Amino acid sequence: MAKAVNSRSVEPEPGKGPVDKAMEVLEALVEPGGPHRLGEIARRTGLTKPTVHRLLRTMADHGFAEPAEGGSYRSGPRLLGLAAAALNDGRALELARPVLADLRRRTGHVALYAVRHASEAVYLEQSEPAREYRMSARPGHRTPLYACGVGLAMLSVLSGHEADAVLHSAPLEARTPHTLTDPDALRELLVDAALNGYAVEDEYDEPDVRSVAAPVLNGDGRVVGAIGISGLTFTMAPDSVEVFGPMVRAAARTVSAGLGARTPILGVVDTTSRGERE
Template sequence: MVKAVNTRSVDQEPAKGPVEKAIEVLEALVQPGGPHRLGEIARRTGLTKPTVHRHLRTMAEHGFAEPTEGGSYRAGPRLLGLAAAALSDSTALALARPVLDDLRRRTGHIAFYAVRHDADAVYLEQSEPAREYRMAARPGRRSPLYASGVGLAMLSALPPEEASAALHASDLVARTPHTLTEPAALRAELARAALCGYAVEDEYEEPDVRSVAAPVLNAHGEVVGAIGVSGLVFTMDSDSLEVFGPMVRAAARTVSAGLGAPTSSLSLMHTAPKGEQE
């Protein structure tokens, strides 16, 4: 039998369109550690250098990218302005900012607010104390739901079928030796988090870093985000977590109440009896 030529495998992904390529370039452009060189953006996106250069040139013409010395690029003023306008219009962020500042003062740790996009948690805001070390949870950063405290907190408050779908959409790749990648272990962790109203992430994403987070709900009782605090393991031992957990849960409830979350939904964020936590 003669084999047909120029045919595509049914499993082959469709070719990326120009809009998809531009979005990928834009996402790579705003990653931490910028300005970024053209070659670095090409590696991140898997696109050719000429393609990346064409998109960056167009973005620069419209103010979304800005060339710097050495052939690097950073976010342009128009992009920064759009981001600032979008964030300033967020009711949840307006409510979260003073709560994050309060959490940072009371715990001495970085406090942050994140939302969900598909199978990732996206960090939008943080309040960070003056420290000689810096955490990875920078605004704009994405983390897998299954490996981050805020992600686990949001998953724990989702309907079971929606949480399962989000986990199935993830590769469940181990980020550290401690990452939970077995579905049964993740379900048990989500059940524990749902019971006490906050999730604990124990070196799942970064070595030597722990976090605790609680979900934020809207007026319909739906998950819209999560508030958390993070610190090095020696500053967040088991005794500290027993204190920080309820504090983070209360902070998330404050934001949820400001969004009009039903009392019945907020009452689910409670402290489990000691025997049920073990």
């Protein structure tokens, strides 16, 4: 009997359907640092190279991927067009853009807008001052909610059950030596954020980067995103948070008001949610 050649490469990946595989390849394709080689995408997704190659060829045929030098691939024009259309199709983002520009002008720091996807914050827009350094949180960048200012701001207005589902979904990874990974410590931080109307993140996601953020709510009082500013620690000193915090909070409430949200009373926390967390 003839021996199968490279039989491992044709074995189906258990538990993953065709759509699941395609979505994983798309996510790997748009990661920073592209274009990406086929082998790199295979490692990131856990799929075999023949599977990744077949999916990339299909995506390229439809304009979602584009071959690049050295056998690598980049995002295709159709994918970029869909992404641009999606980013422009949102009232919250439309309201946030001029607010971010004003916040960046008044603070001198990068101003960001992010939304929640499951347990991650996804950055959609930023207004960045002209400087020699740039933040890593670019549009499309994802960060765990517990490790970034915008994520903590969104967590601070979730119910106790919702917040606990995020904090206990899996062991929390320390992204820097300063990252808070203890759910109890994070709960206390969220209580403070709810009282102040803004959250402070101090080198939790990146070394030497501090951020301040506040939640954006819709007319039903549900969080739809967060606005924040981010800067290097030597340009955003701890005592400046008392100045920047209210500015960020006011910016987020401007967007919230445009979405029909009522302005909350400062210093009032949902005691039921707090009790659930404790």
